[in-house]
Amino acid sequence: xxxxxxxxxxxxxxxxxxxxxxxxxxxxxxxxxxxxxxxxxxxxxxxxxxxxxxxxxxxxxxxxxxxxxxxxxxxxxxxxxxxxxxxxxxxxxxxxxxxxxxxxxxxxxxxxxxxxxxxxxxxxxxxxxxxxxxxxxxxxxxxxxxxxxxxxxxxxxxxxxxxxxxxxxxxxxxxxxxxxxxxxxxxxxxxxxxxxxxxxxxxxxxxxxxxxxxxxxxxxxxxxxxxxxxxxxxxxxxxxxxxxxxxxxxxxxxxxxxxxxxxxxxxxxxxxxxxxxxxxxxxxxxxxxxx
Numbered sequence: 001x002x003x004x005x006x007x008x009x010x011x012x013x014x015x016x017x018x019x020x021x022x023x024x025x026x027x028x029x030x031x032x033x034x035x036x037x038x039x040x041x042x043x044x045x046x047x048x049x050x051x052x053x054x055x056x057x058x059x060x061x062x063x064x065x066x067x068x069x070x071x072x073x074x075x076x077x078x079x080x081x082x083x084x085x086x087x088x089x090x091x092x093x094x095x096x097x098x099x100x101x102x103x104x105x106x107x108x109x110x111x112x113x114x115x116x117x118x119x120x121x122x123x124x125x126x127x128x129x130x131x132x133x134x135x136x137x138x139x140x141x142x143x144x145x146x147x148x149x150x151x152x153x154x155x156x157x158x159x160x161x162x163x164x165x166x167x168x169x170x171x172x173x174x175x176x177x178x179x180x181x182x183x184x185x186x187x188x189x190x191x192x193x194x195x196x197x198x199x200x201x202x203x204x205x206x207x208x209x210x211x212x213x214x215x216x217x218x219x220x221x222x223x224x225x226x227x228x229x230x231x232x233x234x235x236x237x238x239x240x241x242x243x244x245x246x247x248x249x250x251x252x253x254x255x256x257x258x259x260x261x262x263x264x265x266x267x268x269x270x271x272x273x274x275x276x277x278x279x280x281x282x283x284x285x286x287x288x289x290x291x
Contacts, residue, residue, distance in 0.1 A: 037094075094113050165232075
């Protein structure tokens, strides 16, 4: 029988570990880690995520502050604000809310965050550390996907893992995290699709992670019997939110599968908070067992 992997169910267990670290931080340093969310303009698309951040942070015991900047602020002025946060010892983590105005270069803004205060794990230094198996923080959605996979209890050693999508914040980090656990990893992308080989790769997958943003790209008939399916796609079709995998047909073959919505998404903000705690301990020269 197929089991649903719901992010909210796993989030509670992850938060227990976060609370233990926060208790240790309070005892040793007498303070709460602080996350600053920087938002340029009134972005309706990110308001819900900001609220989830705030509520989760406050529930755990992490200080969350929203820094709202005017829409017409220049990129240089925005980077100056980030630099102020970099040098503020009371700020331990920074997240840039998306989207940014069109007149800004996303890469330049993100790279201006000090890598030890990078709450999303997307700074070049942190992505490089992921390659070297030395990451302290990692992209939130990627580590949420791995947390869901690990929650199944399945040993990934030697398993055929296929990642569909090669973005630098989801597909590539997920593939590196799976490699760390000795899975045999194949990354599929637009070239795979255009060559007509996507189906053959997906059919081999014992673990399938899909993050493309194309509704029902993967039909259920492609799913290997007993596979673990992690669907990170979020698409709107006829007023409904659906993933990149055709859920109804895929659940007939998968042993574990994430629903959309309700799968990876609810766990992502918790992994953000884990990053905040890990960043704090990193800055203090301390270690934590969790990434």
